[in-house]
Amino acid sequence: MPQHIPLKDPSGDIRIFGARAVFAVLVVLVLLATILARYYDLQINDYEIYRTQSERNRVQLQPLPPKRGLIYDRNGVLLADNRSSHILSIVRERVDDLDATLAELQSLVPISGADLENFQLKLQRRRPYEAVPLRLRLTEEERALLAVNRHRMPGVTVDAQLVRHYPHGELFSHAVGYVGRINEREAQELDERNYRGTFHVGKVGVEKFYEDLLHGEVGYQNVETNAHGRVLRVLERFDPVPGGDISLHLDFKLQQTAFEALGDQRGAVVAIDPLTGGVLALVSKPGFDTNLFVNGISGTDYSALRDSLDVPLFNRAVQGQYPPGSTIKPMMAMAGLESGLVTTESTVPDPGWYRLPGDSRRYRDWILKIRGTGHAPRVDLHMAVAQSCDVYFYDLARRLTIDGMHEHLSAYGLGTRTGLDTTNERPGVLPSTRWKRKALNQPWYPGETLSAGIGQGYMLATPMQLAVAATVLATRGQQRAPRLIRAIGDEPQEAPLLGNMDAAPAHWDAVHESMRAVVHSARGTARKVGEGMRYEMASKTGTSQVIGIAQGAVYVEAEVAERHRNHGLFIAFAPYEAPTIAVAVIVENGGGASAASPIARAVLDAWLVADDEVGDG
Amino acid sequence: MGDYVRRLQLPGGSADLARRTPLALRLHMDIPLLLLLLALTGFGLVVLYSASGKQLGTVIRQGQYFLLAYGVMFAAAQVDLQRYQRWTPWLYPLAVALLVAVMFVGVGAKGAQRWLEVAGFRFQPSEILKLVMPLTVAWYLAARSLPPRFKYVLACLVLVSLPSALILLQPDLGTALLIAASGLFVLFMAGIGWRYIAGAVVLAVMSAWPVWMYGLKDYQKQRILTLLNPESDKLGAGWNIIQSKTAIGSGGWDGKGWLNGTQSQLDFLPESHTDFIIAVLAEEFGLRGVLVLLAIYLLIILRGFWIAVNASSNFGRMVAGSLTLTFFVYIFVNMGMVAGLLPVVGVPLPLVSAGGTSVVTLMAGFGVLMAVATADTGSRR
Numbered sequence: 001m002p003q004h005i006p007l008k009d010p011s012g013d014i015r016i017f018g019a020r021a022v023f024a025v026l027v028v029l030v031l032l033a034t035i036l037a038r039y040y041d042l043q044i045n046d047y048e049i050y051r052t053q054s055e056r057n058r059v060q061l062q063p064l065p066p067k068r069g070l071i072y073d074r075n076g077v078l079l080a081d082n083r084s085s086h087i088l089s090i091v092r093e094r095v096d097d098l099d100a101t102l103a104e105l106q107s108l109v110p111i112s113g114a115d116l117e118n119f120q121l122k123l124q125r126r127r128p129y130e131a132v133p134l135r136l137r138l139t140e141e142e143r144a145l146l147a148v149n150r151h152r153m154p155g156v157t158v159d160a161q162l163v164r165h166y167p168h169g170e171l172f173s174h175a176v177g178y179v180g181r182i183n184e185r186e187a188q189e190l191d192e193r194n195y196r197g198t199f200h201v202g203k204v205g206v207e208k209f210y211e212d213l214l215h216g217e218v219g220y221q222n223v224e225t226n227a228h229g230r231v232l233r234v235l236e237r238f239d240p241v242p243g244g245d246i247s248l249h250l251d252f253k254l255q256q257t258a259f260e261a262l263g264d265q266r267g268a269v270v271a272i273d274p275l276t277g278g279v280l281a282l283v284s285k286p287g288f289d290t291n292l293f294v295n296g297i298s299g300t301d302y303s304a305l306r307d308s309l310d311v312p313l314f315n316r317a318v319q320g321q322y323p324p325g326s327t328i329k330p331m332m333a334m335a336g337l338e339s340g341l342v343t344t345e346s347t348v349p350d351p352g353w354y355r356l357p358g359d360s361r362r363y364r365d366w367i368l369k370i371r372g373t374g375h376a377p378r379v380d381l382h383m384a385v386a387q388s389c390d391v392y393f394y395d396l397a398r399r400l401t402i403d404g405m406h407e408h409l410s411a412y413g414l415g416t417r418t419g420l421d422t423t424n425e426r427p428g429v430l431p432s433t434r435w436k437r438k439a440l441n442q443p444w445y446p447g448e449t450l451s452a453g454i455g456q457g458y459m460l461a462t463p464m465q466l467a468v469a470a471t472v473l474a475t476r477g478q479q480r481a482p483r484l485i486r487a488i489g490d491e492p493q494e495a496p497l498l499g500n501m502d503a504a505p506a507h508w509d510a511v512h513e514s515m516r517a518v519v520h521s522a523r524g525t526a527r528k529v530g531e532g533m534r535y536e537m538a539s540k541t542g543t544s545q546v547i548g549i550a551q552g553a554v555y556v557e558a559e560v561a562e563r564h565r566n567h568g569l570f571i572a573f574a575p576y577e578a579p580t581i582a583v584a585v586i587v588e589n590g591g592g593a594s595a596a597s598p599i600a601r602a603v604l605d606a607w608l609v610a611d612d613e614v615g616d617g
Numbered sequence: 618m619g620d621y622v623r624r625l626q627l628p629g630g631s632a633d634l635a636r637r638t639p640l641a642l643r644l645h646m647d648i649p650l651l652l653l654l655l656a657l658t659g660f661g662l663v664v665l666y667s668a669s670g671k672q673l674g675t676v677i678r679q680g681q682y683f684l685l686a687y688g689v690m691f692a693a694a695q696v697d698l699q700r701y702q703r704w705t706p707w708l709y710p711l712a713v714a715l716l717v718a719v720m721f722v723g724v725g726a727k728g729a730q731r732w733l734e735v736a737g738f739r740f741q742p743s744e745i746l747k748l749v750m751p752l753t754v755a756w757y758l759a760a761r762s763l764p765p766r767f768k769y770v771l772a773c774l775v776l777v778s779l780p781s782a783l784i785l786l787q788p789d790l791g792t793a794l795l796i797a798a799s800g801l802f803v804l805f806m807a808g809i810g811w812r813y814i815a816g817a818v819v820l821a822v823m824s825a826w827p828v829w830m831y832g833l834k835d836y837q838k839q840r841i842l843t844l845l846n847p848e849s850d851k852l853g854a855g856w857n858i859i860q861s862k863t864a865i866g867s868g869g870w871d872g873k874g875w876l877n878g879t880q881s882q883l884d885f886l887p888e889s890h891t892d893f894i895i896a897v898l899a900e901e902f903g904l905r906g907v908l909v910l911l912a913i914y915l916l917i918i919l920r921g922f923w924i925a926v927n928a929s930s931n932f933g934r935m936v937a938g939s940l941t942l943t944f945f946v947y948i949f950v951n952m953g954m955v956a957g958l959l960p961v962v963g964v965p966l967p968l969v970s971a972g973g974t975s976v977v978t979l980m981a982g983f984g985v986l987m988a989v990a991t992a993d994t995g996s997r998r
Contacts, residue, residue, distance in 0.1 A: 012763075013763050013931055013934075014926075016763060016764060016807075016808035017806060017808070017925065017926055017931075017934050017938070018926055019808075020805060020806050020808055020938070021806070021922045021925055021926050021938060024805070024806075024922065024938065024941075024942060025918075025919065025922055028915075028918055028942075028945050029915075031945075031949050032911060032914075032915060032948075032949075034958075035911070035949065035952045035953060035956070035958070036907070036908075036911060038953070038956045038957075038958055039865060039899060039904060039907050039952075039956060040904060042862060042865045042866040042899075042956060043865060043866055043868055043869055043870065043899065043903065043904040043907075044869070044870060044904060046866050047866060047867070047869045047870075049866065050862065050863050050865070050866025050867040051866070051867045051869065053863045053866075053867065054863050054864070054866075054867035061856075
């Protein structure tokens, strides 16, 4: 029998099947009986219980939204609190004709398109007999009007709820961020259970970054209502867990000083405590009143903000990417010393221009236009930083190579996000041959190394990155992820240490000394800032070219002459001997560093000098 | 064999021989099964009208799905059983390939990737497996002597695990279990030894703890915990169970009457026209209505086993037995879940819940069942 397969014992097979089928039917019968018993139990034995329960399904579960955590500055000044606000809601099940009710309500109080849109969205996701919000922030007058007419409109309710309020409006718009009404995309991502009853969610900044912490846990109560939906009594109640209060490193006074010092100019100021990494001030101008967003910004308000040439919604401090210009020179000097390519004694001849070997093109020093010659016949490191000599750094950059620069400057946090606890932070660009190959698919050209050596060309940094770089200089190599949060409740939060450079103390001494000379020497580029100063500071000026540098789509429409002026930059830390604050300032189209340095001085004064001592300079 | 006989007869057979074959057999329809299905789908539409909040549109759309599904059933019944057997070794790799495709180019929602989109048309390859899985195991065992030897049982387990694992990865635990079950039912019908079955049960019990610790996702654990204590999650999943139990219980023996269920009509009941539709039926038609529904289901299952036992080939027997048992699993899981006996998994009440995909797949299964029932008219009568 070569194949035993098909011709087996058919009757045996059938017997097996028969037995199995009978067994299967028995199992099916038993399980169906189990199901039936369960339904019998529910429908016959417990009928009375469930009948009462369904009749009383006027007992309803109401979510109790938690109170959102408050946000304080380092001294306990409230930056974000909650205010009682009256909300007009509708219980769909109690309304016979929704369209008629909505029309009637619209004749009483203004209801915007955005309100209606939000309402329809919530309507689809509601639980039965859940009140769906239609209009937030009713005025006294509107409440009175509704109270008079409400008896004619069953299912319409007015309740009080806590809503976010920002007491200082524009001052902290970019530092704290804001909450707004939950949109459809967010509704899908959020935990539906925990956000039942919550209308708002953090949209940007600290409000978004710490959303989980600030929001808290939803509670609920079982209430008995009458046929018209009025609550008769609360049967049981589980309190919500309020969101955690947080305090930030921000200092109200310092923030205000920076805000005022910037005046009407566009720009950003970031101040960081180098010892803790705590962000003391974060200003981006222009800002906007964050309260506008809380209850749904109107279309005209929003398009005004969105379409403004000044892009007020753009957080320049963390999103703005600018060529850092000469502010990178102290870091370049440190790289030169550490790599052994220069010493404090070595010098470079400075005719006011530089030429690559075998190339006829002249790379000019900024001073050539002013004096027609270089800074001095030969320039050393100290003079190169203090007087911002381009030629010195052209030469250093060539010898260091672009990839050497990339390696050394990475230790200051350039080219990667600083890790600040906020949203939308951008990484800037610290170019390298690999970066250019990846980003542009082009080889690196030697001339580009020279531009990079003075912070131009492809190199881009955010003001936050420059402030962090200033703290790395101030702490002699410690790089911390900057932090806005200072404490959750009473529990202090620490900024993680990202790196610690292992460099010779003598090199730091030399670089610090050269940075001190920027202000405190006769020929320093920012000597004017030092007048009447009661402490010493280390700093560096910078100017970055606007023309020919892509700033993204942001400025495409802004091809106006004023907006072609150079950006002014300034980084500093003080007091010189034991720094307690580091700042970075950028003034867009300020013309040069002289637009930025007085702002930095004002911020340092506010932090270091007691109130009664300021103002005599 | 039966087909062989028929083929011998028909070409030479006279016209009156063909006329003597009943119309139903020529159309490959099993009349009792067809009548039961018509009764079930008709009842389903009546309940759906109430459950959907008297939306005629939903009922009409479901009616259209039923028309399509009956068409698919009719078509599936026309295919010769031996052709199914020949196609199976091609269908299985194709279905598995589609599942692999889902992993790479599939689309989905809420973290699960279950769908394939071809020319704007979306379908779930795992649905195909609901038919292909039993066909495959039956095809494999039909060529071997029964009860299957140990190594063949092992081979079957491999055939079952591969697609099940792929579906589990989507992740879709419910469907993966259903499909694995449909393959294992074939083994059961093939008469594998009781010691295998006992061993599998012991293994399943022993693996419960590690699966709970490492295998289940948080939301899956939550469902099981919610089942044990629905009060623990009143705002979330527990709500559904509390509401559906209230709906069922308040129906009593007589029910509140069609369109009069307060729970369902006042929208307390979630998913009332899809997975939780039995609660609407129980509320409005009472335990009487539940008994009628269970009776129809039971008759369909009994008819399915009758077809299986009387099939002309082992292949037909195994396929019919497995399809019938799988159909029962749907009923058991859905009715148990809504009544709070089993955790909430997305299994519809077969041929009653609104929805197109499951209806078409189920009816295609019944088409195959009818193909089994009418395969061998020549030899048997």
